[in-house]
Amino acid sequence: MRKTSAALAALALSAVALTGCSAAPSFAGATCDRTGSVNGIDEDITVSGDVGKQPKLELVGPLKVDKVSYFDAEVGDGEPLVDPNQVFVGGFAMYDGKTGQMIQNVGFDGQGQLFTISTIEQGLPDVKIHEALECATGGSRVVVAAPATDKGDSVIAVFDIDSTMLSRAEGGDVFNNARGVPTVVRNPSDGRPGIIIPDSKAPTKTVTQTLIAGDGAKVGDDQPFFAYTAVGWNDKKVAESTWGSLPEADLSKLPKQVADAVKDAKVGSQILVVVPGEGDAQAVAYVVDVLGSVPSGK
Numbered sequence: 451m452r453k454t455s456a457a458l459a460a461l462a463l464s465a466v467a468l469t470g471c472s473a474a475p476s477f478a479g480a481t482c483d484r485t486g487s488v489n490g491i492d493e494d495i496t497v498s499g500d501v502g503k504q505p506k507l508e509l510v511g512p513l514k515v516d517k518v519s520y521f522d523a524e525v526g527d528g529e530p531l532v533d534p535n536q537v538f539v540g541g542f543a544m545y546d547g548k549t550g551q552m553i554q555n556v557g558f559d560g561q562g563q564l565f566t567i568s569t570i571e572q573g574l575p576d577v578k579i580h581e582a583l584e585c586a587t588g589g590s591r592v593v594v595a596a597p598a599t600d601k602g603d604s605v606i607a608v609f610d611i612d613s614t615m616l617s618r619a620e621g622g623d624v625f626n627n628a629r630g631v632p633t634v635v636r637n638p639s640d641g642r643p644g645i646i647i648p649d650s651k652a653p654t655k656t657v658t659q660t661l662i663a664g665d666g667a668k669v670g671d672d673q674p675f676f677a678y679t680a681v682g683w684n685d686k687k688v689a690e691s692t693w694g695s696l697p698e699a700d701l702s703k704l705p706k707q708v709a710d711a712v713k714d715a716k717v718g719s720q721i722l723v724v725v726p727g728e729g730d731a732q733a734v735a736y737v738v739d740v741l742g743s744v745p746s747g748k
Contacts, residue, residue: 476639477532482585489519491595497523497608501591504558505543505608509550513604519595520582526589526611533617533640534568534580535696537675537742538588540612542570547595547604562612564744566696579607588614615675615697615742617641619720621664632681632735634661634722642693643720643737645681652683652733656707657724664718664740672743674712675699683724683733697741708736715740 476482496508501524531538541557542565557563567580582594590611598604618641630650634643675697680690692698701709708723715721719740727733 477584482530482532484522484525484585484587487517487519487581488521489515489517489595491515491519491593492521495593495595495606497591497593501526501589501610502541502558502562502612504541504555505591505610507543507545507550507552507606507608509545509547509606512549513547513595513606515547515595515597515604517597518578518581521593522586522590523593523608524589524591526587528588528590528611529614529616530585530587531567531583531611531614531617532585534571535566535694536617537615537697538565538611538613539563539615539744540565540610542607542609545606545608547598547606550606553605558610568696574607583609583611586611588612616718616739617741618677619662619664619718619739619741621662621716621718621720624660624663626659626661628657628659631657631659632722632724634720634737640693641739643679643739645679645688645735645737647681647683647686647735652726653724654726656726657722658707658711659722660715660719661722661737662718662720664716664720666717666719666740667743668716669713669740669743671713671746673699673746674701674717674740675742675744676712676738676740678704678708678736678738680734680736683727683735685732689734704736704738705734708738712738712740717742 494510497505499505539562543555544553567583570579592609594607596605633646677692682689705725711721711723721738723736725734
């Protein structure tokens, strides 16, 4: 089986306001719309086989398109892809647009591979893949055709999105009435947290609170994927933040108290952990969104 390190290596390759009612899914600020950009390619391309299995493609003559075109061969009911750095598990296969011959495939081995739209585009700089994958849902199969470039013929790509991880914490809000604890506000568009440090003295013992109770599986010994922000208690400045970049997967980058809280949390949760300062170091408040997890042995 693939080890977690291999999966993570593949991943590397491949105005703040209080939240209210959940907004409709959006990508880069635009409301999700999967009406497609077919341009007739669904008449030239036929894809068969189950989602998650290596697809079989049939092509009616050489494919010619003047812009990126796509259609959903299968539509799943999972979470939508609403951020270029959102992780999804699946596979993709590429085909020559002239002959229909497979060029390469990744992830169709029964276990799936880890991808993000941003890392796929790094490997396929000539294909504006975000146009085809934004707002696609878990369980979907997306067929994409890209025009020819000076580097070769047109290409066809088939993406199977077996499942998607979250782009932000999702679940039920949890009421906490402890005094002298930071307040957390969230950007309604992407969930990015802001941490407001009170004027009181920092706690001398670790404080842990669940702010959003996710309904996913408990992380436990699995490999988590998470986003976090850390703010210093005394200077009230952001010390670290992963928002706007790929999700973090290395718990060793967090203090033990925070890492332990992530392990105890369920996927979808948002947790607040205040780590007391030691010596001359100031206390630090961490807010962590638990976005997903995979078995640690895969």
